[in-house]
Amino acid sequence: MKNININVDHVTRVEGHGNIVVNVKEGKIEECKWEVVEAPRFFEAFVRGRSYLELAHITSRICGICSIGHTLCSLQATEAALGVKISEQTRLLRRILIQGENLQSHVLHAYFLAAPDFVGAPSVFPLVKTHPEVVVRALRMKKLANDLCDVFGGRTVHPITPTVNGFTKLPGIKEIKAIRQRLAEAVPDLEATLELFKTLKIPDFKRETEYISLKSKEEYALYDGVIASTDAGTTPVENYRSWTNEYLVPHSTAKYTKHVRDTYMVGALARFNNNHDQLSPQAKKAAEELGLQAPCYNPFMITVAQVVEAVHAVFEIIRLIDEVLDKGLKEEDRRILLKGGKGVGAVDVPRGILFHDYTYDKNGICLEANCIIPTNQNHANIQKDMEALLPQILDRPQEKIRLSLEMLVRAYDPCISCSTHLLQVKFV
Amino acid sequence: MKPKIAFFDFASCEGCQLQVVNLEAEMLDVVGAVDIVQFREAMTEKSDDYAIAFVEGSITREKDIPRLKKIREQAAILVALGACATIGGVNCLKNFQPLDEVRKYVYGDKADWYETFPARPIDAVVPVDYYIHGCPIHKDELLKVVKSLLLGKKPEIPTYPICVECKRAGNVCVFELGSTCLGPVTRAGCGAWCPTHRDNCAGCRGLVPDPNTNAEKEVLKKYGLTVDQAVGQFRIFLGYAEVAK
Ligand code: SF4
Ligand code: SF4
Numbered sequence: 119m120k121n122i123n124i125n126v127d128h129v130t131r132v133e134g135h136g137n138i139v140v141n142v143k144e145g146k147i148e149e150c151k152w153e154v155v156e157a158p159r160f161f162e163a164f165v166r167g168r169s170y171l172e173l174a175h176i177t178s179r180i181c182g183i184c185s186i187g188h189t190l191c192s193l194q195a196t197e198a199a200l201g202v203k204i205s206e207q208t209r210l211l212r213r214i215l216i217q218g219e220n221l222q223s224h225v226l227h228a229y230f231l232a233a234p235d236f237v238g239a240p241s242v243f244p245l246v247k248t249h250p251e252v253v254v255r256a257l258r259m260k261k262l263a264n265d266l267c268d269v270f271g272g273r274t275v276h277p278i279t280p281t282v283n284g285f286t287k288l289p290g291i292k293e294i295k296a297i298r299q300r301l302a303e304a305v306p307d308l309e310a311t312l313e314l315f316k317t318l319k320i321p322d323f324k325r326e327t328e329y330i331s332l333k334s335k336e337e338y339a340l341y342d343g344v345i346a347s348t349d350a351g352t353t354p355v356e357n358y359r360s361w362t363n364e365y366l367v368p369h370s371t372a373k374y375t376k377h378v379r380d381t382y383m384v385g386a387l388a389r390f391n392n393n394h395d396q397l398s399p400q401a402k403k404a405a406e407e408l409g410l411q412a413p414c415y416n417p418f419m420i421t422v423a424q425v426v427e428a429v430h431a432v433f434e435i436i437r438l439i440d441e442v443l444d445k446g447l448k449e450e451d452r453r454i455l456l457k458g459g460k461g462v463g464a465v466d467v468p469r470g471i472l473f474h475d476y477t478y479d480k481n482g483i484c485l486e487a488n489c490i491i492p493t494n495q496n497h498a499n500i501q502k503d504m505e506a507l508l509p510q511i512l513d514r515p516q517e518k519i520r521l522s523l524e525m526l527v528r529a530y531d532p533c534i535s536c537s538t539h540l541l542q543v544k545f546v
Numbered sequence: 547m548k549p550k551i552a553f554f555d556f557a558s559c560e561g562c563q564l565q566v567v568n569l570e571a572e573m574l575d576v577v578g579a580v581d582i583v584q585f586r587e588a589m590t591e592k593s594d595d596y597a598i599a600f601v602e603g604s605i606t607r608e609k610d611i612p613r614l615k616k617i618r619e620q621a622a623i624l625v626a627l628g629a630c631a632t633i634g635g636v637n638c639l640k641n642f643q644p645l646d647e648v649r650k651y652v653y654g655d656k657a658d659w660y661e662t663f664p665a666r667p668i669d670a671v672v673p674v675d676y677y678i679h680g681c682p683i684h685k686d687e688l689l690k691v692v693k694s695l696l697l698g699k700k701p702e703i704p705t706y707p708i709c710v711e712c713k714r715a716g717n718v719c720v721f722e723l724g725s726t727c728l729g730p731v732t733r734a735g736c737g738a739w740c741p742t743h744r745d746n747c748a749g750c751r752g753l754v755p756d757p758n759t760n761a762e763k764e765v766l767k768k769y770g771l772t773v774d775q776a777v778g779q780f781r782i783f784l785g786y787a788e789v790a791k
């Protein structure tokens with residue numbers, strides 16, 4: 119009978135530190151664990167006492183990769199707490215920004231972090247020699263998304279211009295038109311991306327779970343909407359606490375969550391399962407070509423759902439930009455009447471639904487804060503997937519098992535910086 | 547032989563490492579000129595044989611210290627990457643509150659599971675050779691520093707304040723718009739990133755070496771602020787220096 123000891127300390131090509139620990143004695147699984155070992159950073163505690171104008175800049179630093187999402191979610195929570203109703207123009211520009219972040223994050227994950235596994239490379243760097251056109255294409259697409267976020271947010275990592283009730287500076291029409299042109303020219307890159315991901319062999323594995331995301335009548339929701347679940351219908355975002363139920367586990371510095379079942383999934387695949395009807399025609403076609411069909415219960419398909427969302431992002435941003443160009447942009451009065459209050463924001467960021475919840479005193483000083491991070495909502499689901507996958511692959515050599523488990527974790531694109539910050543695999 | 551480079555991170559948002567990846571076009575040139583031997587965020591292959599270590603993040607717990615010391619022992623050159631590493635950055639906001647209470651606020655009755663101590667920059671623990679400032683770092687400065695290191699030269703980092711770059715850019719001063727700005731005492735090098743977008747500078751690149759004698763502090767005076775008052779308003783990134791006083 120077989121003994122297996124896997125101990126992946128700090129899973130690589132994920133954001134943050136996490137470990138995988140597997141221990142099999144004489145064919146019997148004794149331990150199979152996903153651990154988060156990131157250093158905790160205590161944002162919710164230290165934003166207390168800071169001004170409503172600083173909250174988005176501070177909480178943006180929870181995560182560099184999802185900094186636009188955190189910024190927008192933070193602004194939403196502050197605006198809800200202070201009773202500020204933003205203009206259609208502000209909402210339109212924010213929707214472009216969140217699509218831009220989704221595009222850049224998905225290109226980064228699909229090409230740089232996930233794809234090397236499928237071609238048996240340890241990272242994207244060897245691919246520079248073996249597949250230069252692929253790397254150059256990935257960099258070109260990522261640069262387009264980053265330049266777009268620079269134009270609309272002032273900076274792609276920790277945006278500068280989005281602020282309470284608007285933008286400190288509006289994007290220039292000339293710059294917007296240049297980005298629109300480049301988006302239109304990116305279509306061949308999208309097609310080549312589809313061709314590439316069609317050739318990758320996705321492991322055959324299934325575990326049905328609950329899928330949670332935002333949902334909106336108007337569009338494939340990222341920026342706003344209600345909370346939707348495949349098990350439980352919908353609820354307003356203010357009810358997020360009873361739908362996330364955070365709890366702590368001893369082997370992890372990140373918090374875990376649960377809802378109807380023991381675990382649930384958030385992110386691109388959850389959004390796809392809930393809202394695929396609302397994808398653009400081009401994204402629907404991409405899903406079909408890539409063999410992604412709702413409902414999909416294979417977590418390895420998260421990467422495929424990300425590629426589909428990247429296609430959607432390009433066409434959706436073009437549509438939103440046309441709306442901007444049609445209506446024009448005008449400077450708006452951002453002043454607000456300062457008062458206290460409590461409010462919740464929810465944005466579906468690249469890795470899933472994110473919540474910020476703040477209470478302010480009458481001077482706009484933060485009294486209480488709570489943030490629920492996408493990756494934290496996925497940790498328990500990753501654990502259950504590992505437990506389901508391991509028995510199915512036990513007959514394989516230890517190295518293959520290790521690679522499969524790492525790929526599984528990586529498919530979730532976990533952002534441990536966000537969830538405190540960490541990924542390692544230990545087979546002890 | 548190409549210099550061997552490694553990246554490490556402590557408590558951070560990984561935004562500065564992301565800026566490295568965001569070099570995009572230039573990344574291929576950099577990758578060609580160096581040998582990246584460790585970069586957990588981007589690669590699986592790794593080696594502990596490196597000459598230049600880029601370290602992101604603040605030191606926030608006891609067990610970070612031996613890990614950092616080991617990196618220091620191995621690296622001929624240690625570069626602090628971003629505000630968390632250079633000045634302590636956003637993580638130091640927690641230093642203003644009793645840490646037991648901070649832990650309890652986030653982790654409730656399980657607070658004891660989560661070890662933490664006052665956040666600090668890298669050079670509070672080991673000597674640092676070079677600093678790449680900012681939250682996040684600026685790609686142009688990153689490239690400049692990497693190029694100097696490859697040429698074996700000491701990178702030139704500005705010691706004058708943001709106001710100089712801001713005026714050069716022809717911006718309207720945000721004080722004129724009714725805001726408060728740390729640009730008069732903050733180290734330049736980002737091209738006045740925030741004021742150029744009509745937002746105030748919050749000091750993420752740290753203070754100039756001589757904030758109390760620097761000429762631009764007159765700007766603060768004009769708007770009725772002392773250096774200490776201004777810094778106190780913006781403790782987002784500068785908390786470590788402030789508490790240390
Ligand atoms: S300095 Fe800022 S951008 Fe860099 S790691 Fe720290 S928080 Fe992130
Ligand atoms: S105070 Fe700020 S906005 Fe004014 S000139 Fe200096 S850097 Fe620019």
Ligand code: SF4
Nearest residue numbers: 736740747748749750
């Ligand atoms: S303007 Fe100030 S806050 Fe903004 S990036 Fe430069 S140093 Fe940092």
Ligand SMILES: [Fe+2]
Nearest residue numbers: 181184533536
């Ligand atoms: Fe994140």
